[in-house]
Amino acid sequence: MSDTLLDSRNLAFELYEVLDAEGLTERPRFADHNRETFDAAINTARTIADKYFAPHNRKSDENEPKYVDGAAELIPEVKPAVDAFLEAGFLNATRTFEQGGMQMPNLLSQACFAHFQSANAATSSYAMLTMGAANLIENFGSEEQKERFLQPMIEGRFFGTMALTEPHAGSSLSDIRTKAEPAEDGSYRLKGNKIYISGGDHPLSENIVHMVLAKLPDAPPGVKGISLFIVPKFLVNDDGTVGERNDVALAGLFHKMGWRGTTSTALNFGEKGECVGYLVGKPHNGLSYMFQMMNEARIGVGMGAVMLGYAGYLYSLEYARDRPQGRLPDGKDPSSPQVSIIQHTDIKRLLLTQKAYVEGAFDLGLYAARLFDDTETLETEEERKTALELLDLLTPIVKSWPSEFCLKANEHAIQILGGRRIIKKYPVEQYYRDNRLNPIHEGTHGIQSL
Ligand SMILES: Cc1cc2nc3c(=O)[nH]c(=O)nc-3n(C[C@H](O)[C@H](O)[C@H](O)COP(=O)(O)OP(=O)(O)OC[C@H]3O[C@@H](n4cnc5c(N)ncnc54)[C@H](O)[C@@H]3O)c2cc1C
CATH class of the missing domain: 1.10.540.10 (Acyl-CoA dehydrogenase/oxidase, N-terminal domain)
Known part of the structure; x- marks a missing residue:
């Protein structure tokens, strides 16, 4: 294989x-x-x-x-x-x-x-x-929501999203404006616009469950006034069957430099005043709940950045072994066969730098994954708490270090390929474009450092 x-x-x-x-x-x-x-x-x-x-x-x-x-x-x-x-x-x-x-x-x-x-x-x-x-x-979630x-979702019939970002509120989530009004039946009616929502619409599942951040009418200002809602694309009947279309509209798609196969959507909630949502947990605690998904996604994004770097490294390694070009400084006889470029010192530097970045970052991401296991399965509460503290500390690093350095790895891979293989037919220029988005989503590089 x-x-x-x-x-x-x-x-x-x-x-x-x-x-x-x-x-x-x-x-x-x-x-x-x-x-x-x-x-x-x-x-x-x-x-x-x-x-x-x-x-x-x-x-x-x-x-x-x-x-x-x-x-x-x-x-x-x-x-x-x-x-x-x-x-x-x-x-x-x-x-x-x-x-x-x-x-x-x-x-x-x-x-x-x-x-x-x-x-x-x-x-x-x-x-x-x-x-x-x-x-x-x-x-x-409540038992009923589960x-x-x-x-x-476990059965693979419904897919999910995270819907945080709004046109005027990206990094600064405390400024979101999406509103949620209580309805008589205990549910809520949402109204607002979200942008850049990945997977916000697609034909891959029977339903899409949006996890939406919004503010209740009595919300205190800032991050302490944000609540979390489940907003399905289609309502779900009491017997579990998929019901009517909820008032969530796909306003349009964004066209990005990378991750172009993932739908990046603008979603309008409540254009007709009928967008049904269900509060998750306690009011005003939504951001702390959402942090769980964001932290998971941060490790996922970090690992995604690693893997794009890794794929570029493996591709450029194979190319460097196969591409004959020039001779070594001590073998300038033009009648001697050319060497493969992997023998040139500068190419070795570019390959070894990539290897150090991608394998190091890969180890970091897997280490974080193992820490996650420790938070759940170590024997004592004290041990689990220590693991959680370390995981919390490392999560922004697991997200941002690979996003920066595995992107650099992709740059090195492109350099090795020279002029012939940066043409679009070959994959590395796409890895680079895909990877360039990783320092932006799930909290920008600057926000992770803060
Ligand atoms: C591919 C992709 C997928 C995405 N998927 C989703 C999704 O599924 N769900 C979702 O809700 N959102 C999603 N987003 C949105 C993403 O989370 C935001 O783009 C991101 O949080 C940054 O917000 P912004 O684009 O408004 O930039 P801004 O917040 O305007 O930031 C612009 C620049 O200013 C800097 N900056 C901002 N505030 C500060 C500060 N306080 N101190 C220092 N520097 C600061 C930032 O670091 C950045 O460099 C996605 C974005 C992309 C690119």
Whole structure:
């Protein structure tokens, strides 16, 4: 099997020699696992990513989602890829057996997901958003909300989004203006405009569950006045079937320099005054809940940046081995054969720098994933708390360091390819464009440093 997505020797080294993945199987939650089950999951991820995700990476970049009659259309290859991902159980890799999951450590789930991120950043983002939204409902939603929205998400029937950003409020979420008015039946009516919402519309699922930040009428100013709402694209009937269309309209699509296969949407909530939403948890606590999804997404974005850097590194490494050009300084005889460029010192520098960046960042991301397991499965509360504090400290770094340095890795890969392969037919210029967005979303670079 090819190693174009991720160097399997490096992955095994990280998992089993650096991060002691097998040690996790001594914890009760992971006791049914062993190295064989971990490797089987990784091999399945690699196979599906190779077969379904990688082949349309370029096509989805060249054929962005289209706005047709108020809905987003995608190229036909995206759905079978997402379906294969769902069928193999990767959406619920970390959920318990009772929930229909694989009860895998988060470390292994991230290692599996890395293959999809390397193969196709855009298509894998629909799954990533859904996992985050589902976890948010699982942790903070009511039992009824779990039954109505989480369960179909676990089944892969409903997908999710995070809807925070507004035209005048990006980094400064305290200034959002979307309003939520209480209705007589205990639900809420939302009104407002959100922009740049990834996965805000698509034909991949029966329903889309938007996790929306909005303000109640009595909200105190600032971040302490933000509440979190579930706003489905389609209402869900009491028997669980998908009902009428909710008052959420796709106002348009943004066309970006990268991640072009992911729909980037402008959503209008409540144009007709009938947008039904359901409060999650307590009023005014929404941002603290949303931070869970944002932190998960930050680790996901960091890993996505790593994998784009990694894919570029592997591609430029192979190219450098194959491309003959010139001779070494001590062998200038023009009749001697040319050497492959990997033998030139400057190319070695560019390759080794990439390797250091991507493998270092890969290790950092997986280390954070393992810390996440520690926060849930270490024996004492004290140990779990310490792990959580370290994870909190590292999360902005896991997001931003790869976003900066794995982008630099892509720059080095482009340099190695020279003039011939920066033409669009070859993947590295796309990796660079995809990666350039990572220092912006999920909190800009400057905001992470703050
Ligand atoms: C590909 C992509 C996907 C996205 N997906 C989603 C999504 O699914 N859901 C969603 O809600 N949003 C999404 N966003 C929006 C994203 O979260 C915002 O773009 C981001 O938070 C920055 O907001 P902004 O674009 O308004 O920039 P601004 O907040 O206007 O920032 C502009 C610049 O000013 C700097 N800056 C701002 N405030 C400060 C400060 N206090 N101190 C120092 N510097 C500051 C920033 O670092 C940045 O460099 C996405 C964006 C992109 C590009």
